[in-house]
Amino acid sequence: MNVGVAASIAFWIMAIIAVVSALAVIVTRDIFRAALFLILAFLTVAGLFITLSADFVAAVQVLVYGGAISILLIFAVLLTRDVQKGNPSNRMLKPAVFLGALFAATLIVVITNSTWKLSGDSPPQGTTAAIGDALVNSYVLPFEIASVLLLAAMIGAIVVARGRDE
Amino acid sequence: MAVSALATGCQPPGFFDGQNLWHEWVVNFFPRIGDSICRGMGGHADGGPPNWLIYLVLGFLGSLIVVNIAALGVPFVVLLERKLLGRFQNRIGPNRVGPFGLLQPVADALKLMTKEDITPAAADKIVFALAPLAFAIPIILMFAPIPWADHASLANLDIGILWVIAVTTAAEAGIFMAGWSSNNKYSLFGAMRAVALLVSYEIPLVLSLLGVVLLAGTLNLSEIVLDQRFAPNILWQPLGFFVFIIAVSAELNRAPFDQLEAESELVSGFHTEYSGMKWAMVQLGEYAALIGFSAIIATLFLSGWKGPLWIPGYIWLVTKMAFILCAFIWVRATIPRMRIDQIMAFGWKFLLPLSIINIFATAAEVIAFPDALPYWLIPINIAFAGACVVGMAKLLGFQPKTRKIVIPGRPVIGDDTPGRIVPLMRGGN
Numbered sequence: 183m184n185v186g187v188a189a190s191i192a193f194w195i196m197a198i199i200a201v202v203s204a205l206a207v208i209v210t211r212d213i214f215r216a217a218l219f220l221i222l223a224f225l226t227v228a229g230l231f232i233t234l235s236a237d238f239v240a241a242v243q244v245l246v247y248g249g250a251i252s253i254l255l256i257f258a259v260l261l262t263r264d265v266q267k268g269n270p271s272n273r274m275l276k277p278a279v280f281l282g283a284l285f286a287a288t289l290i291v292v293i294t295n296s297t298w299k300l301s302g303d304s305p306p307q308g309t310t311a312a313i314g315d316a317l318v319n320s321y322v323l324p325f326e327i328a329s330v331l332l333l334a335a336m337i338g339a340i341v342v343a344r345g346r347d348e
Numbered sequence: 349m350a351v352s353a354l355a356t357g358c359q360p361p362g363f364f365d366g367q368n369l370w371h372e373w374v375v376n377f378f379p380r381i382g383d384s385i386c387r388g389m390g391g392h393a394d395g396g397p398p399n400w401l402i403y404l405v406l407g408f409l410g411s412l413i414v415v416n417i418a419a420l421g422v423p424f425v426v427l428l429e430r431k432l433l434g435r436f437q438n439r440i441g442p443n444r445v446g447p448f449g450l451l452q453p454v455a456d457a458l459k460l461m462t463k464e465d466i467t468p469a470a471a472d473k474i475v476f477a478l479a480p481l482a483f484a485i486p487i488i489l490m491f492a493p494i495p496w497a498d499h500a501s502l503a504n505l506d507i508g509i510l511w512v513i514a515v516t517t518a519a520e521a522g523i524f525m526a527g528w529s530s531n532n533k534y535s536l537f538g539a540m541r542a543v544a545l546l547v548s549y550e551i552p553l554v555l556s557l558l559g560v561v562l563l564a565g566t567l568n569l570s571e572i573v574l575d576q577r578f579a580p581n582i583l584w585q586p587l588g589f590f591v592f593i594i595a596v597s598a599e600l601n602r603a604p605f606d607q608l609e610a611e612s613e614l615v616s617g618f619h620t621e622y623s624g625m626k627w628a629m630v631q632l633g634e635y636a637a638l639i640g641f642s643a644i645i646a647t648l649f650l651s652g653w654k655g656p657l658w659i660p661g662y663i664w665l666v667t668k669m670a671f672i673l674c675a676f677i678w679v680r681a682t683i684p685r686m687r688i689d690q691i692m693a694f695g696w697k698f699l700l701p702l703s704i705i706n707i708f709a710t711a712a713e714v715i716a717f718p719d720a721l722p723y724w725l726i727p728i729n730i731a732f733a734g735a736c737v738v739g740m741a742k743l744l745g746f747q748p749k750t751r752k753i754v755i756p757g758r759p760v761i762g763d764d765t766p767g768r769i770v771p772l773m774r775g776g777n
């Protein structure tokens with residue numbers, strides 16, 4: 183048994199947990215448990231990043247998705263009325279199934295038809311410095327544009343949330 | 349990351365100097381043990397066991413040690429806290445069980461194990477049972493990259509400090525699961541306050557760390573320690589230290605930021621409904637985070653396991669951690685709890701601008717002196733930090749008032765003029 187086999191075992195365990203918990207997100211009636219399953223899916227995706235030797239991305243996945251996004255989701259659950267009574271039924275089931283199936287079909291076609299390039303290089307040890315270098319040297323303009331966009335979204339959210347009177 | 353240098357594995361020949369074997373064994377205790385086990389299993393020899401087996405055995409043993417540092421340290425930190433709080437409040441504190449009350453942790457553990465484990469009838473049972481685990485496990489994970497001595501961290505992660513921040517953030521889900529599944533409004537209030545508090549204080553926490561990361565040029569905790577060759581980072585980063593230690597005490601939900609537990613209003617918040625071993629698990633998580641963060645503070649700002657004398661690194665680290673723990677307990681005993689809006693205003697209006705100022709100042713210093721910061725920057729940095737803190741407080745309108753306590757017939761307390769006596773009122777009150 184070498185690193186490759188161990189990585190494969192880890193990959194399959196985490197992939198199965200990720201897919202099962204992602205399914206559980208849509209079939210669970212209790213919306214709070216659905217949010218918890220979504221957090222589990224996020225964390226297993228972080229595990230998948232570790233099997234790819236992408237340690238920085240894995241930590242950021244836990245920090246951003248496991249920490250921030252999950253808190254956002256849970257706040258949304260809290261502020262939803264009558265959430266204890268479960269997920270109310272509505273007429274969106276059929277369009278949602280249709281759109282979901284369409285999206286899944288698109289993904290499957292794209293994944294099976296594209297030619298995936300395999301790199302023969304061994305994974306880099308210590309990705310943090312390379313990522314930082316790429317963000318503020320090579321790709322500084324897209325990075326700054328994304329930052330300004332996020333800042334604008336944040337200010338917009340604050341303006342909307344404040345209302346007119348204050 | 350998974351196979352990044354296992355610090356306690358077989359060391360290459362010539363790694364240990366072997367001058368004075370006894371002293372060297374004491375100083376390099378953890379790498380020596382790892383090396384001995386590795387060689388004892390026949391590692392790196394022909395026909396020996398494969399590397400992954402050695403890795404597994406050593407990793408398991410190392411995890412056992414580290415988990416037990418957390419799990420066995422917690423009862424004694426609780427005892428230390430109760431003792432010190434007693435002294436601060438002019439009491440003796442626990443002293444009935446064993447000499448000086450030293451066996452109190454054993455008695456507490458036995459009591460918790462024999463207590464009835466109650467689950468509320470209206471609770472979401474599965475989530476209620478899983479919440480203490482979801483809270484405690486990520487916090488135990490934060491001990492992995494802490495360097496206890498030279499070459500003695502369980503996992504020498506390149507993303508060390510980012511890992512610590514990430515796993516402690518993941519513990520918030522546990523708090524929320526506990527608060528929601530208890531089906532109790534006080535638990536839910538506690539959990540909501542916890543989340544609001546943590547979202548607010550995560551930002552100054554991470555931003556104040558960045559100064560240290562800028563100085564060391566790495567996220568690896570072992571390298572951050574080695575980078576503090578000439579002076580601990582607290583001297584280069586006084587402002588960062590100030591913001592970090594306040595943000596950490598908010599992150600740890602300790603007084604004066606313990607608004608989410610607030611015994612007097614929320615009946616201890618998100619773990620109101622917990623009892624027995626589940627409550628013990630929540631308590632373990634809280635105090636393990638306290639121990640872990642004091643190790644992180646010592647590592648980042650007080651030069652970790654390094655010390656001026658020839659004392660083993662782990663003793664230095666534990667000594668520094670003990671000082672920080674006592675400081676946290678002192679603060680808890682001294683400062684009254686803040687209101688939730690005060691906590692929010694303090695985090696966003698006071699700590700966040702200070703941490704941003706710190707980043708820019710540190711970046712300017714690192715650009716000006718790329719090789720090593722000169723020593724004359726230390727007094728300048730300390731003066732700058734003091735000026736920033738005072739200036740920001742004045743900007744926010746903080747005016748310290750000397751309150752005069754007036755009791756008729758007695759000298760006025762807190763008054764400058766000596767011997768001023770308020771006359772006793774005749775008639776009326």
